[in-house]
Amino acid sequence: MAKPLSPPFDKQKVVAENRRAPYDYFVEERFEAGIQLTGTEVKSLRGGEGSIAESYATVDGDEVWLINSHIPEYSHGNRLNHEPRRQRKLLLKSREIAKLQGAVTRQGLTLVPLSIYFNGTGRAKIELVLARGKKVHDKRETIKERDWKREQQRLLRHNG
Numbered sequence: 001m002a003k004p005l006s007p008p009f010d011k012q013k014v015v016a017e018n019r020r021a022p023y024d025y026f027v028e029e030r031f032e033a034g035i036q037l038t039g040t041e042v043k044s045l046r047g048g049e050g051s052i053a054e055s056y057a058t059v060d061g062d063e064v065w066l067i068n069s070h071i072p073e074y075s076h077g078n079r080l081n082h083e084p085r086r087q088r089k090l091l092l093k094s095r096e097i098a099k100l101q102g103a104v105t106r107q108g109l110t111l112v113p114l115s116i117y118f119n120g121t122g123r124a125k126i127e128l129v130l131a132r133g134k135k136v137h138d139k140r141e142t143i144k145e146r147d148w149k150r151e152q153q154r155l156l157r158h159n160g
Helices: 039-046 094-106 136-159
Strands: 013-017 025-035 056-060 063-067 088-091 110-118 124-133
Touching: 025 094, 025 110, 039 110, 056 094, 063 094, 094 110, 094 124
Parallel strands: none
Antiparallel strands: 013 110, 025 088, 025 124, 056 063, 056 110, 063 088, 110 124
């Protein structure tokens, strides 16, 4: 029996989404983390640019890092502009980091970012999930389920 997911976070403006993650992974648990960013990275994100499609997170000691995320250079930035694919530190409480460390090492789960967004106070946040990878037959089930729901909607629209 799967436990219910936590309530959604306060997402005022979503900047980047990993839309493939629900297809590739079973979501176990959700976390909201802050991101340590430079000024030009924040300006670039506010402009709606950024990608987390191929990114993942790792726990290194008592820190969590976002790897392979792409935030393009700010167009009006000067020589102090940021590196687009640098590793970014994620800001979590030490208890949450310990929980993530245990889940990744003992249970073989993966830390996958789902979205980068700005919350109600204007801070850049990232939604991280502890996820278990799907096998090929699980992905086929997901496709069948999605197609059946689409067909149900079509029938309801046509007959209702």
